[in-house]
Amino acid sequence: MQRNGGGGVAGGQPWVLRRIRLTWLSFMLFFILVFFPLIATYYLTTIDEAVGPDKRLFGPRPGGELCEAKHVQDLCRIRESVSEELLQLEAKRQELNGEIARLNLRIEACKRSIDSAKQDLLQLKNVISQTEHSYKELMAQNQPKLSLPVRLLPDKDDPPLPPPKSPRACRLRSCFDYARCPLTSGFPVYVYDRGAYAWAERIDPLVRQAFEAAVKTNIYVTADPSVACLYLVLVGELQENASPPPPPPAELEKQLKALPYWRADGRNHLLLHLSRQSVTQNFLYNVSTGRAAVAQATFLERQYREGFDLVVSPLVHALSEPNFLEIPPQVPVKRKYLFTFQGERLESLRSSLQEAPPQSFEEEIERDPPADYDDRIIGTLKAVADSRLDQVLVEFTCKAPRASLPTEWALCGERDERLGVLKVSTFALVIVPGDGQLVASAGCGMRLFEALEAGAIPVVLGDHSQAAVHQHIRWSEAAIVVPKPRITELHFLLRSLSDSDLLNMRRQGRFLWEAYFSTAESVLSTVLASVRTSLQVPAAPIREEHAREIPHKAGKLAGTDANLADNGDLDLGPVETEPPYASPRFLRNFTYTASDVYRAWNRAPGPFHLFPHTPLDPVLPSEAKFLGSGTGFRPIGGGTGGSGKEFQAALGGNVPREQFTVVMLTYEREEVLMNSLERLNGLPYLNKVVVVWNSPKPPSDDLLWPDIGLPIVVVHTEKNSLNNRFLPWDAVETEAILSIDDDAHLRHDEIMFGFRVWREARDRIVGFPGRFHAWDLNHQSWLYNSNYSCELSMVLTGAAFFHKYYAYLYSYVMPMAIRDMVDEYINCEDIAMNFLVSHITRKPPIKVTSRWTFRCPGCPQALSHDDSHFHERHKCINFFVKVYGYMPLLYTQFRVDSVLFKTRLPHDKTKCFKFI
Known part of the structure; x- marks a missing residue:
């Protein structure tokens, strides 16, 4: 052992001695800086009070005589020295406090940067994980990558095919050139101008005008005959008592063969005969049309070629549309x-x-009376x-x-x-x-x-x-x-x-x-759709509404509203945040025309459009998810199931993984809108937010939009219309749409629950505020009722999930008169959507949770608080019934709440949803 030169304790390690010395010096410095000024000040103040006001040592004194006294000069110097040191220490303390504040700000910024980097890293890891999972699924399918068939164009110099053995021998397989109509051709149709054949000028003017108007609006008609799949010729109906009369059969055959693209045998031609009368001339009866098909309203048995010719309806409404x-x-x-x-x-x-040969025709009748x-x-x-x-x-x-x-x-x-x-x-x-x-x-x-x-x-x-x-x-x-x-x-x-x-x-x-x-348009579309379906060519894809995005600045970091998103110890989604994932599109292009023909033709909206996806697509049996067809599926617990923890980690269900898009309609309520967008921060399975800016005035230039970690697309609209809520925007890339008002308050767990319920009822509206249609006994008409009820028939689209398929139907298929009334009243678009879905499905909507209405503290008074709002909705319901011809809404006494909500569970299990 050695004794320290400073008189420290011997023995022990040197770092212990250094710590003792540092501690002692720190104590002394602390005493000098803190306690010594206080003691000195107290001492000097005591002296001043003792000597009185006339003999103060340091107070004001005429001429400063006392300070000049020799016995107190030392005390004056001490006081001045202490005061100066105190001022220096205070300045140093303020400087150190400022430095500490600056360092704290830097620490907070670094923490935020670290958190952001962790989120980015987690996102990248999840993207890599999802990509690897998708790659494994793709490899497990063991399917080669297919390319589209080569587009084959017709050659004008092709040698003619041998003629059919008899006029009745033509079928599509023997008389139609499939090479001109690849499955990916889009079914282009070339319509002959009436100047191409001599008798065109004698066609009934009303029929001709109606046909030409329909041709102009048909999406399949092309002006390029070299790429045409089908060549359409309007052959009648001829005017009554037309002069000269229809040409004889031999002359008519000659004129048909003279058509520019007849190609010697009329392959891929359709001769269309439209009639406004109950009797048609049928002047093609004894005419050899070769490989050209005939579409008309009257056929004799020896004239009609089953599966090749087409029976069409009379053209009742030629120019005027029905009311x-x-x-x-x-x-x-x-x-x-x-x-x-x-x-x-x-x-x-x-x-x-009269065109039939009298002798053979009479003999035929005698043989078969x-x-x-x-x-x-x-x-x-x-x-x-x-x-x-x-x-x-x-x-x-x-x-x-x-x-x-x-x-x-x-x-x-x-x-x-x-x-x-x-x-x-x-x-x-x-x-x-x-x-x-x-x-x-x-x-x-x-x-x-x-x-x-x-x-x-x-x-x-x-x-x-x-x-x-x-x-x-x-x-x-x-x-x-x-x-x-x-x-x-x-x-x-x-x-x-x-x-x-x-x-x-x-x-x-x-x-x-x-x-x-x-109408004439529907008759022409039906004729072309029948030929196209027989050829198994898919319909043209239905159009989407182009979203013209309004530029906006995102700089406001979105927080999480504890009252709206707090779910206790319950998670609402996977541990890792999913990257945006668009729903697969056009997976059943050829199914609609190859195996689903019955439903396409006999259920609304008909076979005229090809949809990216529908809510009626078939569902695989459960074992297929584990035996060869598991692409995209995320079963709960990997298939073993589970309670809350496993439930929240995967979507499960009967369909592959997917996300949803929030579509929010707004009109000049920027603060309300920003608050609503902030509440979406951290919401699982959210793909993006589409804000439909319904005001002609753009957002403020200095408006900072919240950063919720997902795209917010602000769409510019042509006019202020509530119908814009249901336009099929191309920015919406998911099947599921959450339509929500800008003042609607929903907790995250409510939204997640509604999304999971919708995935099991994809063909229906699934949402929160319920309403019903009531019968007015006195006036024998319908009323809109928003009172609390044990039975309902509507779910308002101010907070509801629905399939994007219904956005197409609402905008392009539903009668225009309904959308016009919505624009006239600036009301009732939610009722119109409920009418449409119930009309298509013949099912009521599904209400989830007990929520019946929304409260928006600080929001301007809503239009629904006005008495005229309800009067307009009464009128809307009765008008919509008149348009449809009946009341499509159906009552339901069914409400969906979470499984295990009130079930007693063991301590190691958790509920699916804690508050639902």
């Missing part, structure tokens, strides 16, 4: 008459078509009318019969008169021609489509006649087809149908008429 508001409502189901029929019968088919049940039909229907069991209207003679083919029942009176009778008829009888050689006739087609237009359910007596586009349309869903021998059982059959079945058939008939036969 959908004048169409009678679909309810009540039972109308004044159980069934009606008005017509007059002609006896023979001998002179029906028609089976005529018309006499039995007349007797049975008269007996039903005489029995008066039900009120029916049957008339077999006409005051002013319309022209018709022999053996076909002539129409009676004018069109308006016939519609007047049909509007009060539950069923409308359509008696097909007595001769089975008439495969289709314009007269029967006219009766059929007038019945659909008026909401009378067609009853077709005779099963040998073909309706329009029968290859794709299932007419049995909209009409009752009864063989003529069952005429005696017809009355019993019609009375046995339930109201729900009748209304379902009436709805389907209304859809078929509106979608396929109501």
Whole structure:
């Protein structure tokens, strides 16, 4: 041991001695800086008080005589020295405090930088992890990368194909050149100008004008014949008593072969004959059209080529479009008459078509005389009318019969008169021609489509006649087809149908008429869609609305509102934040035309558009996720399941992983909007936020938008319209859309719960505030009701999930009259969306959680607080019912809450959602 020179303690380590010395020096310095000035000040003050005001040592004194006294000079010097030292120490202390504050700011900035870098690193790790996972999934599929087929263009110098063995031998496989229509061709259609063939000028002017107007708006029509898949020729209908008359068959064949792109045999040509009358000339009957298909309303059996030619509807509305508001409502189901029929019968088919060779045609009739049940039909229907069991209207003679083919029942009176009778008829009888050689006739087609237009359910007596586009349309869903021998059982059959079945058939008939036969545009689109579907070429993709983005500055760091996002110890999403992930698009391009033809044609909106995805896509069985088809699936617990912890780490469910997009409509409420955007910070599975800026005035230049870690796209709109909420913006890259008002307050766990519920009911609106439609007994009309209720029929889209598919339908398919009323009232867009979805699905929406309304502290008073708001919504509901023809909304007493919410769980388990 050694003793320290400073008298320290011997023994121990040198660092201990140094620490002792430092501690002692620190204590002394602390005493000098703190306690010594205080003691000195106290001592001097005590002396001053002791000597009195006249003999103070350091206080003011005339002439400073006391300070000049020799015995206190030392004390004066000490006081001055201490005061100077105190001032220096105070300045040093303030300097050190400022330095400490600056260092603290730098520390906080470094902490934020570290946190941001950690988040970026976590994001990059997750991106790498997701990429590796996707790569493994792709490799597990063991599928080669396919490229699109080579686009084959026609060659004008191609040698002609050998002619078919007989005029009836043509089918698509033998008479259509598929090389001109690759699956990826887009189905371009070239329409011949009327100057290309001589008889075009004699076509009915109304038919020609309606056809040309429809051609201008059709997306498939091309002006380049070299890339055309189909060549369309309007061949009729010719004007009545046209001069000169139609050319003879030989001359007509010559003119057809002279068409510029006929290519010797007419391959890939469609000869379209549109008629406004119940009788058509059918001047193509005895004409050899080669490999060109024929589309018209009247066909004889020896003329019609099944699967190649096309039966079309008469062109009832040539130039004037029907007024959908004048169409009678679909309810009540039972109308004044159980069934009606008005017509007059002609006896023979001998002179029906003057172009037919008289001898061979007569011989054919003699070999196969028609089976005529018309006499039995007349007797049975008269007996039903005489029995008066039900009120029916049957008339077999006409005051002013319309022209018709022999053996076909002539129409009676004018069109308006016939519609007047049909509007009060539950069923409308359509008696097909007595001769089975008439495969289709314009007269029967006219009766059929007038019945659909008026909401009378067609009853077709005779099963040998073909309706329009029968290859794709299932007419049995909209009409009752009864063989003529069952005429005696017809009355019993019609009375046995339930109201729900009748209304379902009436709805389907209304859809078929509106979608396929109501206007010249729909008739042309139907003809082209039928050919395209038969060729298995997908429809053109439906257009999206281009989002013109408004530049904005993001600099405000978004916080988290504890009241809205706090979920205790419960996480709401995966541990690692997912990078933005767009929903896969157009995965079923060829399915719609190859295997899903029935649904495409017989369910709204029809086969005219190709959608990126729909809420009706099929779902894989559960084991497929683990046996070869697990791409994109994220099962809970890897398939073992689990409670809260495992539940929050993966989406699970029956469909692959996905995210959702928030679409927020706003109008000149910048502070409210910024607060709402901040509340989205940290929300799991959020892809991006699309802010629909509905004001003509752009956002303030100095406005700082919150940084929520995800893109915020601010979309400029053409005009202030609530319909902009549902435009299918191209910026929305997910199937799921959360439509939310800028003043709606939702907790994160509520949003997550709604998203998970929507994933199991993708075809429905899933949201929070519920409303219902109430019946006004006094006025026999509908009312909008927002009171608390145990039954509801609407979920407001101010806070609701829905599929982007419905945004396309709302903007491009739903009747324009509804969107016009939304613009007129600046109201009711949420009701319109509920009407649309319930009309398409025939299902009510789904309400989640107990939330019924929203409170926005500090927000300006909403329009919904105005009494006129509710009066307008009453009017909207009744107007929408008139447009649809019935009330599509359905009641539900169903509400969804979280599984395990009130369930007692073991201590090692957690609930799926703590507060829901």
